[in-house]
Amino acid sequence: MNEPYAIETKNLTKKYKRTLAVDHLNLQVPRGALFGFIGRNGAGKTTTLRMLAGLLEPTTGEVWVNGERVEKKSRNIHRLIGYMPDFFGVYDDMFVWEYLDFFARCYGLPPARRKKLIDELLDLVNLTDKRDANVQALSRGMQQRLCLAHALIHEPQILLLDEPASGLDPRARIEMRELLKELAAMGKTIVVSSHILPELAEMCSHIGIVEHGKLVANGDTNAIRRQLQASRILRVRVLTDSVRALELLQSARGVGEPSVVAATEHSTTLEMEFQGDDHAAAMVLAELVTRGAPIAEFSEGGNALEEVFLQLTTAENA
Numbered sequence: 001m002n003e004p005y006a007i008e009t010k011n012l013t014k015k016y017k018r019t020l021a022v023d024h025l026n027l028q029v030p031r032g033a034l035f036g037f038i039g040r041n042g043a044g045k046t047t048t049l050r051m052l053a054g055l056l057e058p059t060t061g062e063v064w065v066n067g068e069r070v071e072k073k074s075r076n077i078h079r080l081i082g083y084m085p086d087f088f089g090v091y092d093d094m095f096v097w098e099y100l101d102f103f104a105r106c107y108g109l110p111p112a113r114r115k116k117l118i119d120e121l122l123d124l125v126n127l128t129d130k131r132d133a134n135v136q137a138l139s140r141g142m143q144q145r146l147c148l149a150h151a152l153i154h155e156p157q158i159l160l161l162d163e164p165a166s167g168l169d170p171r172a173r174i175e176m177r178e179l180l181k182e183l184a185a186m187g188k189t190i191v192v193s194s195h196i197l198p199e200l201a202e203m204c205s206h207i208g209i210v211e212h213g214k215l216v217a218n219g220d221t222n223a224i225r226r227q228l229q230a231s232r233i234l235r236v237r238v239l240t241d242s243v244r245a246l247e248l249l250q251s252a253r254g255v256g257e258p259s260v261v262a263a264t265e266h267s268t269t270l271e272m273e274f275q276g277d278d279h280a281a282a283m284v285l286a287e288l289v290t291r292g293a294p295i296a297e298f299s300e301g302g303n304a305l306e307e308v309f310l311q312l313t314t315a316e317n318a
C-alpha cells in the first residue's frame, strides 16, 4: 500500500451564508512536503487552513491526516498539527520566554523539558537574545517568528502556516524562507500559504493553486514549472536599430517570431515566444552571439511563473 498523505482532503467544502469559500477541494500533501498553497485575496486559503487545523467545521467533505479521517471530535489532530494564523495579536504583557512557557504548560510539559524546549525554539527562530524582552516590544518580524515558535511548541509533525511572510521586509522574508527550509529539512510536513507564487515556487517541493475555493493546479513544483515552460517569453536587447535586430534574431532555433517592444536608434528590445528549458535558452543565446548580435540583455520576459498563475486563475473564471 502507498504511504498515506500527511494531509488529504476529499471534496472539502465550506459555505458561509452566501459565499462558497472552499468548493470541493481535493488536496494532497505528501509526507515531508513543503507545500505552497497559493491564491489571491479571498481565494479560500485561510478558510482551508482553518479546516485542516480542526478550527473550523467543514460544510461538507473530509479531511484526512496521516491516512485517518478527522472526525468532529478527534482531539489528537491538535497534537499532530501546529497552526500559525495569518493575524495574531501578541497583546499580552509578558516576556518572550514566559509567552512560550505559558503554551508549553498548556500542553502539560514538565518544567525541565519546557526550559530545554524553549531554549531550542528560541535558537531555531533566532530570538535567543530577545528571551527577556517584552513580547510587545518585538518588531513585526520578530513577533512572526515568536508565533512560529508557538506553533512548534508541542513538536507537531505537520505545520500549517498562513502567510508567515506577510508584512515582512525583503530581508525578513528571506530569513523566514530559510527557517521554513530548515523545518522541512527536519522532516516536518509544511503547508504554507501566500499570494506570491514565485516566492513559494523557489522553495516549495509541491504547489497547489486555489481560485474561488477551487484547486486549479496541484502537483510537484517541477510539474508546474513544465506547465509554464510550454509558454515562455524570451526578451533580448540588441545594440542595433530595429531592422538589423530583427534580421539577427529571425529564425533562431526554437523561438517564435520576434516582435519589437522598444527601440531607439542604437538599441532594440525584442520578445519572442520560446519553448524549452534553461539549457535550450542558453543555446539560443549562444547561437545569437555566434551570429554576431551585440546582445546587452537576455532575460525571461515578464515573470513566467506569475503569468502561469494569472492564466490559471483567470481563464477558468473569466
Ligand SMILES: Nc1ncnc2c1ncn2[C@@H]1O[C@H](COP(=O)(O)OP(=O)(O)OP(=O)(O)O)[C@@H](O)[C@H]1O
Binding pocket: 016, 017, 019, 020, 021, 039, 040, 041, 042, 043, 044, 045, 046, 047, 048, 086, 195
Ligand atoms: N467568517 C466568514 N464569514 C463569511 N464569509 C467569510 C468568512 N471568512 C471568509 N469568508 C469569505 O470566504 C472567502 C474566502 O476567504 P479566505 O479568508 O479563506 O480567503 P484567503 O484566500 O485567505 O484570502 P486572503 O489572501 O485575503 O487572506 C472570501 O470570499 C471571504 O469573504
Ligand SMILES: [Mg+2]
Binding pocket: 045, 046, 047, 086, 162
Ligand atoms: Mg487569508
